[in-house]
Every structure is written in structure tokens, then in C-alpha cells.
Amino acid sequence: MEHNKEYQSGRYRVVEQIERVKEGFRVSVTAYDDQTTQELNGHPKSISRFDARWVAATLEAARRDLVIAVNLMNKSIAGTMP
Numbered sequence: 001m002e003h004n005k006e007y008q009s010g011r012y013r014v015v016e017q018i019e020r021v022k023e024g025f026r027v028s029v030t031a032y033d034d035q036t037t038q039e040l041n042g043h044p045k046s047i048s049r050f051d052a053r054w055v056a057a058t059l060e061a062a063r064r065d066l067v068i069a070v071n072l073m074n075k076s077i078a079g080t081m082p
Helices: 033-037 059-078
Strands: 003-009 012-021 024-032 048-056
Touching: 012 033, 012 048, 012 059, 024 059, 048 059
Parallel strands: none
Antiparallel strands: 003 012, 012 024, 024 048
């Protein structure tokens, strides 16, 4: 794993990852809504508010794409916050 970071952004738990795969580097950014999951008594197991995944050719491209995805996620989830 080249990059693995988990943190809280408002009500969302965010997981960022860059992983080496045969084709290059898999980039993923997911924002989970754990608060709603708890309110629903664990059904479903998790709720994703934002999910982006793809493969970049190089580690440099993966890092650049990760920044873009995090910015996009922040804009997306900011629009849903009161």
C-alpha cells in the first residue's frame, strides 16, 4: 500500500488509498456516513456518500489524481451539509 489514510470530515469517515496493482496504481477515495448507519441500527453495514476508484499509470499520477478526488469529494459532501 503506497498510501492509506483514514480521517473524519464533518459527519463522514473518509478513507483514501493508493495501492500498487498490475496495471499501475489503484486510487480510491470513499466517504462513509457512519452516523446514518448507526441510526438505522446497522442495516445496511455501511453507507457511502462519495466513492471514486480508478487506476493511474504512475505513482505520481495517482498522487495527483488523489488530490483531485479529495477536492471533488469535499465539494460534493459540502453541498449536503446544513
